[in-house]
Amino acid sequence: xxxxxxxxxxxxxxxxxxxxxxxxxxxxxxxxxxxxxxxxxxxxxxxxxxxxxxxxxxxxxxxxxxxxxxxxxxxxxxxxxxxxxxxxxxxxxxxxxxxxxxxxxxxxxxxxxxxxxxxxxxxxxxxxxxxxxxxxxxxxxxxxxxxxxxxxxxxxxxxxxxxxxxxxxxxxxxxxxxxxxxxxxxxxxxxxxxxxxxxxxxxxxxxxxxxxxxxxxxxxxxxxxxxxxxxxxxxxxxxxxxxxxxxxxxxxxxxxxxxxxxx
Amino acid sequence: xxxxxxxxxxxxxxxxxxxxxxxxxxxxxxxxxxxxxxxxxxxxxxxxxxxxxxxxxxxxxxxxxxxxxxxxxxxxxxxxxxxxxxxxxxxxxxxxxxxxxxxxxxxxxxxxxxxxxxxxxxxxxxxxxxxxxxxxxxxxxxxxxxxxxxxxxxxxxxxxxxxxxxxxxxxxxxxxxxxxxxxxxxxxxxxxxxxxxxxxxxxxxxxxxx
Numbered sequence: 001x002x003x004x005x006x007x008x009x010x011x012x013x014x015x016x017x018x019x020x021x022x023x024x025x026x027x028x029x030x031x032x033x034x035x036x037x038x039x040x041x042x043x044x045x046x047x048x049x050x051x052x053x054x055x056x057x058x059x060x061x062x063x064x065x066x067x068x069x070x071x072x073x074x075x076x077x078x079x080x081x082x083x084x085x086x087x088x089x090x091x092x093x094x095x096x097x098x099x100x101x102x103x104x105x106x107x108x109x110x111x112x113x114x115x116x117x118x119x120x121x122x123x124x125x126x127x128x129x130x131x132x133x134x135x136x137x138x139x140x141x142x143x144x145x146x147x148x149x150x151x152x153x154x155x156x157x158x159x160x161x162x163x164x165x166x167x168x169x170x171x172x173x174x175x176x177x178x179x180x181x182x183x184x185x186x187x188x189x190x191x192x193x194x195x196x197x198x199x200x201x202x203x204x205x206x207x208x209x210x211x212x213x214x215x216x217x218x219x220x221x222x223x224x225x226x227x228x229x230x231x232x233x234x235x236x237x238x239x240x241x242x243x244x245x246x247x248x249x250x251x252x253x254x255x256x257x258x259x260x261x262x263x
Numbered sequence: 264x265x266x267x268x269x270x271x272x273x274x275x276x277x278x279x280x281x282x283x284x285x286x287x288x289x290x291x292x293x294x295x296x297x298x299x300x301x302x303x304x305x306x307x308x309x310x311x312x313x314x315x316x317x318x319x320x321x322x323x324x325x326x327x328x329x330x331x332x333x334x335x336x337x338x339x340x341x342x343x344x345x346x347x348x349x350x351x352x353x354x355x356x357x358x359x360x361x362x363x364x365x366x367x368x369x370x371x372x373x374x375x376x377x378x379x380x381x382x383x384x385x386x387x388x389x390x391x392x393x394x395x396x397x398x399x400x401x402x403x404x405x406x407x408x409x410x411x412x413x414x415x416x417x418x419x420x421x422x423x424x425x426x427x428x429x430x431x432x433x434x435x436x437x438x439x440x441x442x443x444x445x446x447x448x449x450x451x452x453x454x455x456x457x458x459x460x461x462x463x464x465x466x467x468x469x470x471x472x473x
Contacts, residue, residue: 014325014327015327026344036352177362181416234444
């Protein structure tokens with residue numbers, strides 16, 4: 001080639017050219033795929049909520065969502081109400097809105113509330129919106145609450161379905177980048193299923209949460225009132241993250257569940 | 264033609280990227296606790312290295328040597344992001360499984376190593392074969408390590424229990440066998456790789472340095 005690739009001017013021109021080409025390709029592709037990605041993410045949230053309340057296609061050992069094609073319809077069918085509880089930084093309830101009231105004010109579905117953003121709002125002293133999805137399946141009422149926290153490498157989150165007494169009726173966990181084979185196993189059936197039937201409250205009715213416990217004396221998880229499930233070996237920090245997000249986030253829903261009882 | 268086939272076969276044995284060139288060790292220990300993750304990672308690297316090698320090879324005469332490493336890095340990163348976006352839009356489930364690996368692919372030193380050592384000096388077809396060969400050599404080791412770590416660490420393969428149920432005490436567990444939780448921790452990946460290196464050099468003395 002006639003071009004002298006060692007010249008400084010060539011190097012600069014090449015670098016600029018490459019940045020422009022790569023930038024255009026990536027920006028174009030990003031704007032082209034964005035609507036599809038957003039839609040996929042919304043459907044995934046619906047699948048997660050449905051999964052927690054037991055609407056799923058689980059086979060014997062693996063967790064299977066309802067298919068993305070039917071998820072929006074199923075979501076409409078099973079989720080009867082989406083409540084938004086607004087709390088101040090100390091966890092005191094400011095107001096409780098129904099889906100219509102929330103949508104009139106914010107112009108979006110409550111299930112699309114960004115839990116991560118709400119959590120950091122609370123840290124900087126602002127009010128926090130807590131969505132709660134009330135579902136009905138086979139005559140039973142499920143209250144599904146989202147939780148969000150951090151594992152070893154990155155974010156972890158989940159949806160917990162509760163009954164009126166804050167006893168877990170189903171759980172779904174997911175993660176962004178936990179170690180495959182270790183922390184990533186929080187989204188395995190054997191871990192999620194362990195939460196079924198666990199109590200969040202102590203016998204006296206005080207909020208205790210659920211601890212992902214190492215050296216648990218109850219590995220088969222027969223005692224449902226001990227507020228403990230068995231940890232995953234080699235995933236201590238991810239497990240601690242699960243414990244922490246359950247304690248911090250679900251605690252805020254306790255006042256709402258108290259009002260359910262008095263009514 | 265005989266030389267072309269060596270480009271594929273050499274990295275599988277006597278010039279293996281992990282056991283001989285000692286590249287890509289970081290991802291080998293990060294994701295081999297499960298066989299499935301090892302397989303997914305191998306396929307991802309196969310794609311990125313195959314295509315990346317061709318792209319770098321096509322550009323080899325116009326890349327300024329002073330910034331060649333940065334250019335190579337941009338090629339890898341762009342490829343990986345394109346794949347990630349396309350999967351997110353059209354195969355969302357698959358993209359979630361792969362998202363963990365995206366960062367690991369960009370920083371995989373085998374990819375940079377092959378761009379630098381091979382693609383910059385050879386034509387596209389040879390570079391393609393070299394990329395495929397090295398990715399396969401990498402994949403073979405990953406799958407061997409993943410197989411032993413998952414089998415001995417969790418008693419499962421691809422998630423299926425093959426040794427019985429450790430809690431119900433069936434199968435091997437009935438006679439007192441226990442899973443070795445140690446196998447799930449990263450240092451054991453290095454020890455398994457070490458054992459492979461040992462076996463390989465015992466069988467082929469020519470590989471021993473000094």
